[in-house]
Amino acid sequence: MEGNRMGHKKEAEVKYSYEDCQATADWLLSQTAVRPLVGIVCGSGLGGLADALKDQVAFNYRDIPNFPQSTVHGHAGRLVFGTLKGRPCVCMQGRFHLYEGYPIQKITMPMRIFKLLGVETVILTNAAGGLNQDYKVGDIMIIKDHLNMPGFAGNNPLAGPNEERFGVRFPCMSDAYDRELQQLALDVGSELGFSDFLREGVYCVLGGPSFETIAECRMLHKLGADAVGMSTVHEVIVARHCGMRVFALSLITNKAVMDYDSEEKANHEEVLQTGKQRAEQLERLVSTIITRLEHNNNFA
Numbered sequence: 001m002e003g004n005r006m007g008h009k010k011e012a013e014v015k016y017s018y019e020d021c022q023a024t025a026d027w028l029l030s031q032t033a034v035r036p037l038v039g040i041v042c043g044s045g046l047g048g049l050a051d052a053l054k055d056q057v058a059f060n061y062r063d064i065p066n067f068p069q070s071t072v073h074g075h076a077g078r079l080v081f082g083t084l085k086g087r088p089c090v091c092m093q094g095r096f097h098l099y100e101g102y103p104i105q106k107i108t109m110p111m112r113i114f115k116l117l118g119v120e121t122v123i124l125t126n127a128a129g130g131l132n133q134d135y136k137v138g139d140i141m142i143i144k145d146h147l148n149m150p151g152f153a154g155n156n157p158l159a160g161p162n163e164e165r166f167g168v169r170f171p172c173m174s175d176a177y178d179r180e181l182q183q184l185a186l187d188v189g190s191e192l193g194f195s196d197f198l199r200e201g202v203y204c205v206l207g208g209p210s211f212e213t214i215a216e217c218r219m220l221h222k223l224g225a226d227a228v229g230m231s232t233v234h235e236v237i238v239a240r241h242c243g244m245r246v247f248a249l250s251l252i253t254n255k256a257v258m259d260y261d262s263e264e265k266a267n268h269e270e271v272l273q274t275g276k277q278r279a280e281q282l283e284r285l286v287s288t289i290i291t292r293l294e295h296n297n298n299f300a
């Protein structure tokens with residue numbers, strides 16, 4: 001992929017207005033014939049999902065006008081277009097996090113670009129620490145709701161002037177995670193024989209990058225969180241604001257440390273290692289869900 005002048009702008013100069021998002025979407029649409037209906041975001045160590053796409057057209061983030069750059073190990077930094085079982089998809093092989101130092105509007109900008117590309121359903125994955133004591137490392141949790149900790153402190157991706165062309169000032173979040181898609185995932189998981197490690201729960205986002213203290217994990221668990229991570233929620237809010245359907249999964253890559261006697265320490269290497277071990281099943285789950293979207297005629 002040939003570089004372009006806009007793509008080489010310094011980070012500080014990267015903009016995310018409606019017109020900037022439109023320019024990026026138009027540029028992408030001029031470079032590929034794929035017209036994606038499904039947008040996928042790959043979590044830490046879960047980028048293999050993108051490799052499942054057929055007839056790929058891939059762009060390095062650095063070559064895409066106005067796109068931020070991935071800085072985290074386990075996030076390749078490529079936008080991959082292609083088809084998954086015949087369905088046109090676009091897949092972020094690598095996402096952006098608050099702790100990378102980007103403004104919250106910038107880390108969520110790809111959702112608006114998805115929207116302008118024609119995406120109707122967004123499927124997000126992440127790696128997360130398990131707070132629910134019944135969870136095991138390797139479990140896959142269907143996210144049914146979230147706790148937005150940065151949001152409590154006013155750090156919401158929709159803060160600032162509202163862009164009506166994307167959505168309303170006060171979007172509803174009680175229906176953020178599409179219930180039909182959750183049920184579909186449970187059905188598909190059961191057919192694939194994954195029920196033993198498939199869960200449903202509440203994901204809590206923190207700013208990171210430091211992992212949680214023991215007291216923080218205990219508090220989050222008491223507040224109703226089943227898993228904790230540093231992503232996804234901001235993307236979900238922006239995706240819902242502009243009217244896309246959302247389905248999200250957490251891979252429980254480690255158990256959050258809840259006990260002062262524990263010798264365990266959260267670390268990113270373990271996160272990536274667990275991702276490798278469950279990658280194949282996670283890919284099968286997601287790709288089968290995408291096929292069934294069409295089959296059930298509930299494709300958004």
Ligand SMILES: O=P(O)(O)O[C@H]1O[C@H](CO)[C@@H](O)[C@H]1O
Nearest residue numbers: 043044126127230231268271
């Ligand atoms: O949420 P994803 O991108 O999967 O990454 C998770 O893994 C990293 C920590 O190991 C954090 O970035 C956390 O959010």
